[in-house]
Amino acid sequence: MELATDILIIVLKAAIAMGALLQIASLTTWVERKGSALIQDRIGANRASIFGFDLAGLLNTLIADPVKAITKEDWLPKGTSQFMHSLAPFLAVFPVLMSFAVIPFGPDITIAGKTISLQLANLNAGLLYVFAMGSLAVYGVVLAGWVSNNKFSLLGGLRASAQMISYEVVMGLSIIGLLAVYGTVDLQKIVVYQGSNFDALPIPRWGVFLNPIGFILFFTAMMAETKRAPFDLPESESELVAGYMTEYSGMKFLLFWLGEFAEIGVAAAMITVLFFGGWQLPWLDVASFGPILGGLVGSVVFGAKVLFFCVLQVVIRWTLPRFRYDQLMNLCWKGMLPISLVNLMATVALLIAINS
Amino acid sequence: MELAIYLFSALTLLSALGVVFSAKPLTSALYLVLTLFLVAVHFALLDAGFLAVTQVLVYAGAIMVLVVFVIMLLGVDEVNEGRRNIPQFVVALAAVSVFVAIFAGLSYSAPLELKNVALPAGFGGIEAIGAKLFREYVLAFELASVLLLAAIVAAVTLTIEPKRALPEGRGLKAMHKTKNQGVIS
Amino acid sequence: MTEYYLGFSAVLFALGTLGVIVRRNTLIVLMCIELMLNAVNISLVALAREFQQVDGHIYVFFVMTVAAAEAAVGLGIVIGVFRNFVSTEKESIASLHG
DSSP, rough: OOOHHOOOOOOOHHHHHHHHHHHHHHHHHHHHHHHHHHHHHOSOOOOOBBBBBBBGIIIIIIIHHHHHTTTOOOOTTTTTOOOHHHHHHEEEEEEEHGGGGOOOOOOEEEETEEEESSSSSOTTHHHHHHHHHHHHHHHHHHHHHHHTTOOHHHHHHHHHHHHHHHHHHHHHHHHHHHHHHHHHOOOOHHHHHHTTTOOSSSSBBOOHHHHHHHHHHHHHHHHHHHOOSSOOOOTTTTTTTTTTGOOOOHHHHHHHHHHHHHHHHHHHHHHHHHSSSSTOOOTSOOOGGGTTTTHHHHHOOOOOOOOHHHHHHHHHTTOOOOOHHHHHHHHHIIIIIIHHHHHHHHHHHHHHHHOO | OHHHHHHHHHHHHHHHHHHHHHHSHHHHHHHHHHHHHHHHHHHHHOHHHHHHHHHHIIIIIIIIHHHHHHHHHHHHHOOOOOSHHHHHHHHHHHHHHHHHHHHHHHHHHSSOOOOOOOOOOOTHHHHHHHHHHHHTTTHHHHHHHHHHHHHHHHHHHHHHHOOOOSSOOOOOOOHHHTOOOOOOO | OOHHHHHHHHHHHHHHHHHHHHBHHHHHHHHHHHHHHHHOOOOOOHHHHTTOOOOOOOOHHHHHHHHHHHHHHHHHHHHHHHHHHOOGGGOOOOOOOO
16 A cells, blocks of 8 residues: 555656656747737747637647647658668657656645655666666767758768767856755755755755856756757758758757757756756745745746746847857867866865864 | 566666667667666666766766767768678677576675665765865875876867968869868868 | 675676677677776675775776776777778787788
8 A cells, every 4th residue: 555655746746746847848939920010020830820819820830730740741761771771760858758757846745644855766877877868869860960861961860969068068067166055965855955045145055046157057058968959950941951950840840949948947847956956945844844835935936947948948049149150169178178277276265264 | 666677677687788789879869878777777876876876967968968969970870780790699698697697606605685774874975975085095085086087188189170271362272172181080 | 795796796707707708799799898998896795795895996986997998999909900800800800810
């Protein structure tokens, strides 16, 4: 009986976590369509309507697009195997969905004497798990580029994979200093640490105040890792047709799209957890609101912060022009890597000076 | 628990067979990624949480990406194993079977059993490994970083192409002169 | 259970060795070498669990580091050989053959 309840709780948490991530992904798709229209001073996505009601583009993006994609013909380019062709979108989406397993949504809730943590898996090396899943996401891209049997897709795939693995390095280095301050890699403990205030100033001990340069570096590296503009040369719509996704149509293309927007959600969640206090409200102790109310308020706060960062990423995409590929790689290896190393050394030196 | 171990061992052996006996290098590489992932699962079952995540991060996520990258860059994902050398295969199989027999025999006759009690708290976690790595093994750690630097320099030196002189002149005449220099110099 | 893991890692190691001896494609040989290194990692982790010392995990850490360095240099060699022989077969590097 105990085991059955435990399994039920885990399954429910998994369903809620996956559901939340997929909802964030589809809502961000809608924000992208309508938000880009607003930024570019046009009306976007208003073609689908029922009796004249088009629900501000929701009908088009959330219902018409998926139905179109599902009913499209799924054809195979010549000379490739069906298995590899279907494997690539799977490999692009699966790690992204998996990386949401360690993100804490809120403080522990207590229902009927049973403490449930609002985190699917409380790993000791939680942050490293997210990076591991991020590094697995490269396979979908590079395999898609290869299996399309097309020089331009291959070029797009190779460039994308080189970009992704370069920015993974910066992503990791930029937060080591911050992790030295937190003293742990466990995401729930990181969020709990950000609840207290500084000794001198009455501001909460959020990551962005502890290490602002790290925040800028991590945000930029995360946007480059998820191949969002201004780093979206691999899928640049005006240069390589659709880059590594050219030979994909229908639901497989939508899977790549879903993977990319889910990555936006994961990036926003990571930034919230590491730098902006996760489910903590400033100057309030969310965990003390009550056994269940604390969890609910924490989840709502977390969701709001994640949505804010998703919208921010969409706005950045439609505001900045694209990097050329060599500018992109130079920025990573000659610009951001030295800055992240200096940031690491400065943070650790400051930490030693304060603690001694 | 034992069932999980046997199941994942069977899967790992199957994907290792896929690595060794695949026709194309790319299929072999993908089977190897699966094998590395399953080995990470084995690490997790053996209470080595940090190593499991590091295995996925470093091995499956970086080294194998490099191998796949090289396969695609060179464009060599084709089958051209001509005549098979059956006697060589049989002799090699016999030799490795002898090795497995000796090793398994030795390990099953040794007085070991997995103690399921009193594992220290935080065993295999990032704090335990960090404490040992930066105190007792710090010299090896620094030498490993020097080794990685040497590997980077070596890889770049092996693969760098010297800058080709730009052709003088303009127009088709200059381009015609460089027509016979292919990509592979 | 530890002896089961040691036997299992011996089988994986044997498969890797078989691949190195039999296969002619240098890239597949490199991948079989990685398989051998992973077999050793499994046995190290099993023994660390047996004797309850984290030193085994640290050895695995260094084995992974060395494997990464060796994969990078090995692939550099493969690319260099490809540039000169336009092939990734072991048998094509036969210029010094009698």
